[in-house]
Amino acid sequence: MTFDSLTFALFIVALWGLVGLSRGWRVRKLELLAASYLFYAAWNPVFIWLLVVSTVIDWHAARRLATTHNPHGRKAWLLLSVMVNLGLLSWFKYADFFIANFNQLTSWAGLPGFQAPLIDVVLPIGISFYTFQTLSYTFDVYRRRIRPGNDFADYALYVSFFPQLVAGPIVRYEQFAGQLASPRPMTAANLEVGTALMVAGLFLKTVLADSVFAPVVDAGFAAADGIGTLSAWSSILSFSGQIYCDFAGYSLCAIGAARIFGFVLPKNFHAPYAALGFSDFWRRWHITLSTWIRDYLYITLGGNRHGRARTLGNLVIAMGLGGLWHGAAWTFVLWGLAHGLWLVIEHALRPLAGRSALLAHRAMAPVYMAVTFVVVTLTWVLFRAESLSQAGSFYSALLSVSASTMNTAAWLALATMTGLLAWHAAIRRVEIELVYDRLAWPLRGVVMGLLLAAVLTSPGESRAFIYFQF
Template sequence: MVFPTLQFVLFFAVVYGLNLAVAGAAAWRKALLIAASYVFYAAWDWRFCLLMAGVSAIAWAGGLGARRHRWARGLSIVLLIGTLALFKYFNFFTLSLAQLLQDSVLARDLSLLRVILPVGISFYTFQAISYVMDCARGEIAPRRNPFDVALYISFFPQLVAGPIVRAADFLPQIDRPFAVDAAMRGAAVVLILSGLFKKMVVANYLSVLLVDPVFAYPEGQDAAVTALAVLGYGIQIYCDFSGYSDIAIGIALLLGYRFMRNFDQPYRARGLSDFWRRWHISLSSWIRDYLYIPLGGNRGTPARVTVNLLLTMTLAGLWHGAGWNFLAWGFLHGLALAAERAIRGRTGALSVLSIPVTLLIVLALWIPFRASDWDGTLAILSALTRAEGFAATAITGPALALIALGLAMNWLPMRWRDRVEGGVIRLPAWAQAALLAAGTVTLFAAAQDGVAPFIYFQF
């Protein structure tokens, strides 16, 4: 079940109503939201629910023991990482091993072994790990009630593609009485509609009109069309993922929960480190707090910091997907971050170019991310040097308009958005709902036929 579908609209209409009905009873509300989250997840495959329950149980038990016993913390972290490794990376490692062994019988057997990737596993195992770590560090008190942890891990708005919510932010909210006022409703309406617009209009149409045809057949494209498709993919992935995050944050707000912002106009970043403070903020801050800083972070010699950056970003790349292209994408980001660190303060007048240079680097690094394998990456790079393409994809007015729209979203002053939100907040409740309904119907009408999956679902 994905957000921009009639199926989800009906599901949410029921859950929202029931959530209001039990608003005064915290225990019932908790039970309702856990049940709804498991129904939501079971819509993909009910067997995944057992896995999610197992991850929740490990996190709950690990959190209880983590403060007093180092082994409890270690064991639960190993189990959680092991679960993620098994379901997410098993196929990658067996396939890589089979390629290495080539013609042997073992290679044939290995290539037949397959594990299904449960949707959202990277997100909820990271939440589980952060819960155990925060308990071990004494930053939060472990929950005795396993259902508190179960709700934190499974809460459906952020279950399958984030934001990666911190227990310290989420758990105190489940103890508070339900309180959704006009400001929360207004913000939710704006977030949901802007998220649906980003996903159903900008991302999906850019994908069909420009990005997919060029990446499917780079051999026939010329440099201009390919460059536009790479820019188009940058806009597509931004609108796809930030659109999902907006909808998730909006839905959570309507249910009475606040999530952190996950994107902050990333394509206007003045450097790679600034980009990572604006892109998928919940993952960047997770990686900083639970990986980069424990590795030593910025402390130590320049060589040591470079190693920390490379290791952290390569693992961040691997988090995105089990493939050499994602590893390379992360490693190259690490390399670029290390280079940026080395020249910091020495760029002088060239610093005025920081925004376009950062955008160019980020877009160039999206190529291996999108192109799924080396041959595809090389074909796109080759197309970027070709003067004429014998079968170049036509650049249509709507495609150019969508690129302009996507760029504008990164450049328009935030106060404009705040002004719109302020206007919606001042509307009476019935008008807020009518606006949400009319906007949703219009966006469903404007969308293509069928349901395009979110890019980040595969992670």
């Protein structure tokens, strides 16, 4: 079930009414748990078992981790959790990628007889997100950062809570457990803020990502082999807008949907295109994934504890694996590695900025912002391209000078992207919810109403949220 569907609108209204009318916190939580499983089953009931397996295994592994003192025994329980979660993820998401690469290797090696058939397995929606979420739980229990929960139903709700189930934010147990302990306030204020966040998220998704940006991006990449310079730039700048509005829109909807039931989910985006450098970008883009990669991958690899060279190597490896998490294709791996490289370069240049008054001056901030945005945008080519050859064609179009014209849709997309950049620059140090709170109530109502009207007058081809495929 997607947030931009009519079905979801009915689902959440009915659920809000049901939970709101129910008495007793435990009953409400069980209703939310049942509704979350229904939400997942609405896509494909068959894959419910994956969610159940992941939940049950990690629940038991974590309890054993907490009571076992033998280091080998603890490692075995951790390994079980990792193997089950990553095993499921690998099978459903990466099996065909590995087989295709194996086939390519045997073909290069002159062994065409060693070709394995592709499995063509369906990718269960949200598997990348909930496996990372449950893994964070067992990792944290293993590191004794948290104590395991005492209530299985609470833990199951933590894993499957429908707003964050299929595309995040990736929530840590410590962020959620406290909220499960006492009744969440389903107040009118939470309903208003939650609804406003959902409407804003749907506006980003249906109006900006799907209607303004996506047609320009799709046209540009479909013609990647013969595209002109101007069109290529308008396409990739539009993709910067599309990917942000699509995923930040989803995250806002998720946070808003949780809020109307009184839950607070962590922020996932904060003005990423106003970042001053790549470290700053990753503190603002898909925040819950980048902190996951930092805490459970980069630090596990050794983090910055083994010298400068190893630190930089760990950065590149972590980002490369982060790229692979996004999709089973070399384009995603290269996208991640490129971001790792930008982080390495930034680390290398940082001492220079410390020594130069000019480079450290506040007036340089717009320059850093612009450089970061342009490099991030150019790196998106790898993310969007369907193949390395398409990415190559697109880069050559971007970096060459060939005649092309832009149509009205492309101009509109560029104007919108410019507005988005200005918006990010304006809110880079501001909490948007505080800005909303300061608005007079009639203005809040009119703005929310106009955004909702724009959402409802933006029907079109059904485009799945981009991050659903990850």
